[in-house]
Amino acid sequence: MQTNLKKLCFGGGALLAFAIACGTATTTQQLAKPKPKAKPNMGDFIGLNTHTVQFKTDLYRPVTRSLRNYHPMEWDFNDSDPSKHREFPVTHNQINWMDLYGKWKKEGFTIDASAQFESMDPDKWKDIPKDAYQYGESFAKYFGSTGQNVVETIEVGNEPMKFSEAQYRSMFENMAKGVRKGDPKMLISTCAVALGKADQWSKDVEILKGLEPLYDILNVHSYAFSEGWPTWKRSFPEDPKINYLKQIQGIIDWRDKNAPGKQVWVTEFGWDSSTKKSTATGEEGKWVGNSDTEQARYIVRSYLVFSGMEVDRAHLYWFDDNDAPSLHGSSGLTRHFQPKPSYHSTAHLLKTLEGYRFSREVVKRPGEVYAYEYVPVTGSGDRIWAVWSPTGSDRKAEVTLPSPKGKVVRAERMPLKEGAPEKVSTTAVAGGGVKLQVDESPTYLWVRL
Incomplete structure (x- = not known):
């Protein structure tokens, strides 16, 4: 989902053709059906979303080993111009990525960089194929296995709502080609995808058809909404009446049919729990959160339920909050960097199931x-x-x-x-x-x- 923080901070086909040419009546699914793969180590599976300099490694080490960082691409350009790419690792606002990624990697975390271009309007990109390719290649060369070896995965966008389907496909295709050239070992993830036009935040997964060699991971955002605007009320994860698990299973089924062998990650899920009631007027004041106990229970149960599905990793949204009674305003495991009940329950989950x-x-x-x-x-x-x-x-x-x-x-x-x-x-x-x-x-x- 788009969040207040985000708004503030980020501004196989050849094989089938061969079979047909040979007169073999074989479907894509039959040709490419992969062998069952081992389920992931829960120590790798339990992930967390974070944002750059705000992350405290000592505080969050008990709850995760896998980080997903919102990486604003705009910081890597001069004058918010994608054609004016800076040399890594220092951003135009003087953030040294190696002070963050280098430290996190040294302290035992794996890093998924969600490269976000959505803070910039599409018209800022005068030459998407050229500039996206250049960014992907230079990012992978610097941060990948042949460079500093600190970033495991790059996501091409998070929730690029401003970009049309065609614009996103061009952005993805060319950035991914650049990444493959810069470091063939770096994993590439899509932005948030869904079946059809499920919501304003996700792209239709169908636009990826034909680009299978360019991605390793299909990325899903799912929240347990039982009601939409203005309450944004959330239910429990196993609730059969909501779309929470169905949306994820839909992408798993699509993957099995269209892109066997690709991973599926749930990179955003979570619950708000605030000690305050909304003071907003009008429709915004109707927001409904969950209790701290419910948040703790539903987060842990989500990790468990996801692990029983064909999901390869799950990143919780969010790491810390300011106790704001609003959508995504109180989703943290900590509140003002003080542990909430969900922090303790998640730490216990990791301690219990790491190595399982x-x-x-x-x-x-x-x-x-x-x-x-x-x-x-x-x-x-x-x-x-x-x-x-x-x-x-x-x-x-x-x-x-x-x-x-x-x-x-x-x-x-x-x-x-x-x-x-x-x-x-x-x-x-x-x-x-x-x-x-x-x-x-x-x-x-x-x-x-």
């Missing part, structure tokens, strides 16, 4: 209980089950899960504050099942085989 990957759905009963199994990336060690009520009504219930085929040696609930998490009692039942009390905060069970 999603294995299977043990139970998935909508409105009742979800239980997901995670296994060690190394292949040895305890398995972990995450169990929760997939609801948004503060529901509590006693549930019986199937036999874990091992002994539950530890059980604890997602914390909402600093300190030791709450211990949870489990009971073995006849036939090998396990009984426990669940609520809307995930409980984690360590199972020893």
Whole structure:
């Protein structure tokens, strides 16, 4: 989504042809169907959005290893003119990118730079093919594996609303070609895409057809809105009535049919939670946020649900907020750089599942209980089950899960504050099942085989 901060800060086809020529009745999907790939390490999967000099590495290290930074391209031009590209790494406003990216990489973070050109009107780009190509090539040469080796991924745009479909395709194609020339190892992501013209922020994924060699990642932004303007009310992630997960699954299905093997990243999702009520007048005063507890629960459950889908990484929006009771004004894990309950729950999630990957759905009963199994990336060690009520009504219930085929040696609930998490009692039942009390905060069970 476009945010107040953003507005302030950023101003296969050849194979098919061969098959047809040979008289082989084979579809693109049959030709290119990839082998199932291993699920990602949750330590790499759990990502966070940030913005340049505002990010505090020591504060956010407990919650993520994967950063997505909003990189304003306008800073890299003189006079806001794309033909006047500056030499990296110092921007026209005297930000040294290596002071940021270099430090973040040294401290163990991977970096996805969302290269944003949308703060500049399209008419500023007098020669999109030439200037976009030059930017992509120089960016990749400097920050990529053959240069400073600090940026893993570049996104060609975030939410380029001002640019038409044709303008964006030209921008993407030429910048991506430049990146491929500058560093073939640098991953390339699209801007936010959706099926059709789903909203004003995303581009129709169909405009990427024919450009498959130029991207590695399809990028999705999804928010759990149950209502739009003016309330922007958000529901719980598993709510079957909203488009939250459906929008992501739609891009996964499109990928499987049209671009097998490409990654899918959810690079924006989140919930607002403010301690204040809106003081705005008129329609803007009707904004509805979530509680701190709801935010914490829904963020963690989203990471879990995404991990069970064919999603390769998820970046939460946002890292810090100023407690503003407005759309995207209170989405942070911290409030004035002080941890919120969601900070503690996300830190616990990372600590619990780093070094693990999603294995299977043990139970998935909508409105009742979800239980997901995670296994060690190394292949040895305890398995972990995450169990929760997939609801948004503060529901509590006693549930019986199937036999874990091992002994539950530890059980604890997602914390909402600093300190030791709450211990949870489990009971073995006849036939090998396990009984426990669940609520809307995930409980984690360590199972020893």
